[in-house]
Amino acid sequence: SLNCVEWSLLPPATEEMVAQAEQLKGRFQGDPSFEYEYTEINAEDAERLFEDGKEPMIKEESRLVATIEQIDRAVGIIPRGAFLKTPLGSVRENRNFEGLSLTEAKKLSSYFHFTEPVNLKNKTLLEKADLDPSTDFLDSLEHDIPQGSWTVQLEKGGTVVVLRSLLWLGLTFYHVPMTKQYGYVYFGTGEKNLDLPFML
């Protein structure tokens, strides 16, 4: 939506869209039907695309969808215990979640990425024995590369803990400890911060 009054449904993201959108740089224009042209593409890609009969243009709408998908996948986070995995394998919201305690909330390891876990299998057997399979079935934030790509701060006199991602500048996650309130929101230009390793 452009004015919070009229809303249009975005199509779901496909892998192809994501791959194409990763090559685009620069700000969004604000017009969903704006078409980008590829400015720098390899010769091989160009040949491949021309053979398929497609033109190397991509609409801003697809770029928007792909960016949303990337952000969710990369930095969408939830506190530990907010979602449970049933023995049958489906993931449900934990109605009994009372919030993290203050000490737990300051640790990065109490937050998980809300996507398919990538690193779980790489953990040693000892670590796996400590995990509780119903709550610890996702990747924790501790092992994000590069180290330190999240900032944890307490705001409002210590009543709200705020995590900010440095990879996607503008992604903010908040949680009020000992309550059920948490959430994340993105305000920004929609560009990945590729300079992160230089900035830390």
Added chain:
Amino acid sequence: HGPYQPHEPGYGLYQPGYSPYDDQIPDPKSRMLAIQNAKAYLLKSSTTSGLNLYDHLANMLTKILDEQPTNAVDIIENISKDVKWAQLQKKMDTLRDEHEILPTFEAAEKRKALFLKANGEGEEELEEEIGETPLPNVMETAFYFEQAGIGLSKDESYHIFLALKKLISVQPIQTCRFWGKILGLEMNYIIAEVQYHEGEEEEETEEEEVTEEGGKGTGEVEDEDEKKEKEDEPPKSTYKPPPVIPKEENGTGANKYVYFVCNEPGKPWVKLPPVTPAQIVCARKIKKFFTGRLDAPVVSFPPFPGNEANYLRAQIARISAGKEEGDEEEEGGGGRDTYEENPDFQPLSVAEMVDSLATWVHHGQSILKQGRCVWLNPFQKSEEEEEEDEEEEKAEEPDELQQEIGPPLLTPLSEDEGIQNIPAWTAQPSTNLIPQYAVAILQSNRWPGAYAFASGKKFDNIYFGWGHKYSPESHTPALPPPAQAEYPSGPETTETRDPTLEEELAFKAAREEALAAAEDEEDEEDVVEDDEEEEEEEED
């Protein structure tokens, strides 16, 4: 698994055709016995935890009936776990818990100081100064920015307001402004832009003069030592490092304003040191996050001269130079260096402000490539330096720097360079629905996070962000300089072993033979050979 007995769990569940109520024992006496058996079983204590099922079930049901959660049957396992957990908690509290000091309480204590009225000020002074207080109306500014969706929460704005008031009561300040907030890794910075009363900055310059005199004194002593040892000294290099460009005086140019920072309202304000051109030039080349601690070192290449406080000050200077704007006519130009408020200002309507960026102008001087606002020729030598140079060999002077000219003071924003095809600023009205009370908002695209608003006669700028410039390409750090070329090694510069005594004697004998043989040759050749032999002897 064989047929279940009445007292075993599972009885009645796995046998098709049997409903749970079919196992009612008709005979009352044996039914009572069965009930007692069942209860006794339930009351059996567990061997591991000391609880029994009967009490546990009773507690669970009590809890459920008290709290009445929705869909209790779905979360019954969790309720059971919670009840057990609660049991354990109580049993372990034999010691009284120390009264836990919540961090919220501590934070509140710190901010309490803000809310107390300063003692000893007296009410008379307040009455006199109410008309011209340097304190900015932070809440009003926050209101206007809130129309655009920018800003901090009301709580925080008010705390900042009180913190600024405290700052003013401590320091002799003429004007003060809430500049903005820069986010950091561990803590954030709240920044106030301040101008001192004239004459209040003499303390700093005195300190600088003292250090300079001290430096000169030690220099003289060193010269005397050098003269004594001049004979033995290795040749001095004639390399002169490029002259250090002096920083601008306090109160002018890039150091026009003094900045105070604090991590949170309630913490003491720290003054940032004035910025030097070298720091600005270096800050343009690096891109680092702020940690939140002012004394943190900035590890980067090219190496940044200073710690985080200097880097912060440099970034603030760059952002301010790039962003401060006001309405065009309000700031009547009074010359290149100063501007004044225009008392006859006619406020432009919001529509006009939004349509053309020419109605907005910069009222801060922009920073030149050199790192200063006013260009300075670093090669103007003072008299002392010229005297020294006469004694030494004059090194080649590097090419004279071209004078750098920046845009004049009140340039309209429409002339700001965009980045690729993105304009430098984006203008929007705060609302399209109520044009009478809309506020014109300006977002910077070069420094994401810098905003300005204008409404009638009021305008202001603010910054909320990470403190970095926007560039569509990735940041490429400067490459280290290539390794310096060495002298090419040839027979002249390579060391050779000195000939041994036998070799020398043999050489002498050979030479005498050659001399004897060369008596018949012409004189010129003899002279040449003699010269060559003399040179060879010297090298030996």
